[in-house]
Amino acid sequence: MTVADVTTQDRYPTRRGTGSAFLERTDPVVWPGVSSGPATAAELGEHDRDGFHVVPGLLSPAEVQDYWRELERLTRDPEVRADERTVVEKHSGEVRSLFEVHRTSGPIARLVRDPRVLDRARQILGSDVYVHQSRINYMPGFKGTGFYWHSDFETWHAEDGMPAPRAVSMSIALTDNHPFNGGLMVMPGAHRTYVSCAGRTPGDNYKSSLREQKVGVPAEEDITRLGYEHGIEQFTGSAGSALWFDSNTMHGSGNNITPFPRSNIFIVFNSVHNRPVAPFAARRPRPEFIAARDTAALAR
Template sequence: MVKDIYPSRVNSKPEIMERKDPVVHDSKAAENGPLSKEQVNFYEENGYIMLEKFFDNEDLELLKDELQSTMKAHEDKDGPDVIKEPNSNEIRSIFEVHKDGDFFERLSRNERLVKVVEQILGSKVYINQSRINFKPGFKGKEFYWHSDFETWHVEDGMPRMRALSCSIVLTDNYEYNGPLMLVPGSQNWYVSTAGETPEDNYKSSLQKQEVGVPDEGSMEWLVEQAGGRIDRATGPAGSVLLFDCNTMHGSAGNISPYPRSNVFFVYNSIENKLVEPFSDKAPRPEFLANRENIQPITPVADLKPTAQKK
């Protein structure tokens, strides 16, 4: 068994440890592009970067149409990969859209996007998880602080911090419609949480995470390290937010009339494939953490079906 360098949910008390992996994995990343030196440095320092208007308006319309039609096709579906809002029947997330053999697969392999991700992770990459999210206006519920890596490591067996999340923003994100909040610099610290993982934890944690969330003392410490800063991922539709797998993030509820929707891809380094979970529980299902037939992504240039496919 692989030695667990990021133990969590094994002690009765939480602990803050130093990160043991780089944030930017290609030491020459800053020189090679596509991200500029300033952008790479920002990402390394803050654990995230917002690429404003990464997709133009034409792409955006296409993206929104595809999201709508995929939502519609899943309206009456009640599988484990379709997550509803707590206290209502509205769809919040649909998972594993990158295997649709169609639009979202092409999007996940989008050349401009994949080149940026490869630049940061310093290797070929693959999709570990994907979903589309729809957060309705008026009743979108909050999502408490968490590091994705903590769960991916403990419950999925992701060995190292060499993955990132990519959120393609399909609606304008304002300060007042529950934007993602991130603690800059938090990617450099690993909060080992107290407690133990329950059986089939994911069945409730996708609606409201109870295990693996940081204690209040650790959160206060992280925000203090950030000089009191909590950043919000606001920006116009078409923007792309990239954030490190260990950046502490969360979001408040959304009582505004404005819904929020996005497409979410988790890119993992091909050199960081999942092993057995670091808890003693069974791995989570494939739709949450891909481990079958893992191949590095071959990028495609165009979002439209007329473009060349592999």
């Protein structure tokens, strides 16, 4: 398929060669359907209001060390480095991201099925879920470059064919997140506004966008308006803390010019009722290791 299924309504159009636009979100943030799990009513309320919530100490210090050793093992493996699932920094050549790690790493395969993780994702999305994307992000000291402001759902909708923002991301810190080492910035409440971006999607856009995203990002005037309306908060905390954020949360991060690295495990859960169709604004879907087409529900 080269265009979205004509029977699938595009309620979130983007990249149509015109200017940007603000569209009102028409879908829930916390979905009904799953009544029990580790998330409290207060956490779910915060997630609904702000588009994100933080779980301090999701992983114990010992677990953090285990995952850090796994990160080091993967980044030092020449076969992993040569794999197309490994993305390196545009200028320094340092490892930036390792994709599909829930399939290549035993510890992370177990993590996505951990009740502390899986059951919270099911609570938020109101259904069984699968992993749409997984990766380890590594932002080394001095050389780590940030991610410009964007909504993940805009990309997943345009390039992967995800119909609705019924997905949630979890970022677990493997290192302490300080205000000064490139921590993730988020705009509370901006998840209820969908920014339809200007331009069109080039062929194989993922090959460059994973290093530096230039297509599917809001214009500076759009970021300015959202920033003044909603403000900006930053995810900080000790290693083992987890940030859960809605797929349409406006977020970004700056460069890391400190000696302190910032690494995290990043897992995207999508509802089994929100299976991708043909891309809405790209000629063909991105590769499976970036955007899964296998939507079998996860089980413990």
